[in-house]
Amino acid sequence: VGDAPRSARSDRVKAVRRLSGRSVRLREGRFVAEGPQAVREAIGTGLVEAAYATPEALDRHQDIAAALVAAGLPAHPVTADVLAAMSDTVTPQGMVAVCRLVDVPLEQVLRARPRLIAVLAQVRDPGNAGTVIRAADAAGADAVILTEGSVDVHNPKCVRATAGSLFHLPIVVGLSLTRVIDALRAERMTVLAADGAGPADLDDLQDGDRLAGPVAWVFGNEAWGLPQADRDLADDVVRVPVHGRAESLNLATAAALCLYATARVQRRQVRSIQ
């Protein structure tokens, strides 16, 4: 408690606030997880370096206070003003944690013999990326890969959209799509690109056995999708059927449908073998 920052203008508060910038995060190797849900999930990962919370938030979330103490992590009581000065959000819900970056090497993911992976190719919107990470977690995916040129997963808006899932499954960043697909294919994963104009239909795929083996889905940029050169890298290009008059689905919706369809086929497969 003695070294908790007391002023919103203290150097430590400013240093935390600067982590809302991508280049600072990369240089320092740290980012800020905001809100009780994110802090709670972060503690279990061993990535937390320090937590800052208002007395009110600590009282409301005593389980988090206990977990911080049990993990031997420095937890600093601060005023709401100090916390607001640290945070990108207007309302960080009384609590933030400074964490080391979450990303892991692709090799580590592949060693675990993944069966379902989501690849985001040049996805730029932090809310979209975060929502896909949350859906991938829910669908039981083994990892999410963001290619170089994608949004930083440690962006505060992305962290928020993951609703804690950022800390639940391995995240790989910074590689080219070519390199990612080469590595996935070397592990005998089927690589499927999602595209509204794809010749294969997700509904038909669910009736076959193509989704039963290890599958990696590639999702493109929210505005321009996947360029032809990128689609050519995949084993097949798959569309989510549009039954109504919508021109397309948004990125996160399409990704959730593809990932859940695959999880359903893979799990049916497992049930029928047992």
Added chain:
Amino acid sequence: VGDAPRSARSDRVKAVRRLSGRSVRLREGRFVAEGPQAVREAIGTGLVEAAYATPEALDRHQDIAAALVAAGLPAHPVTADVLAAMSDTVTPQGMVAVCRLVDVPLEQVLRARPRLIAVLAQVRDPGNAGTVIRAADAAGADAVILTEGSVDVHNPKCVRATAGSLFHLPIVVGLSLTRVIDALRAERMTVLAADGAGPADLDDLQDGDRLAGPVAWVFGNEAWGLPQADRDLADDVVRVPVHGRAESLNLATAAALCLYATARVQRRQVRSIQ
């Protein structure tokens, strides 16, 4: 062209701008559709009263200019400054249309013998509501109903999130959930409430024939879900299975999965009858 507003401070520009407020929209019975995609879709509905566009946008979207002229609708060339002053967005993409409100009476929806309906109960976030409307359109739903206490579908952020789908399927607003469910059940629709703690599993439902008949899905508020009293109104409460460690799915993701699962079963049914 003669009566196009030339100044961002003109009364007409201010009158359009005021439509970004909910109470003004309701009183005037008008809202603003922003951007070429929304304007294009709106023209076909007969709801457009007037369009305003920069010369650049008209040149880039000549199909929209032609459709406006063909429909006998007043189209006014304006400067980018005038357009920005009319719009809620920083970048209205060069074009807006003032439209009459889209909502229709529930009776009109029911007369068409709907087979798939999405009900949003007290959903407050315009982006979520718009994304569900877009997904419902894509899944081939026959209507979307927003209960009283929900966000106004004519909210600019909601209109934007629908990506044109607001003009594709009937939207009903302003009724209590009780009244909506009574009416749906009188039409012999199965009413399913989506809830993470539901006893029924969406995966299991897809293997049965429960989804094959007319189905209405009820989705609750993004923060507090569906209160017990609302869940009690439904025939069953259904969870989207969470295979990983995510606490839950976001509203729009869960809705898309429920609606698409139903569309798939209903269409399989149709195929097997033919």
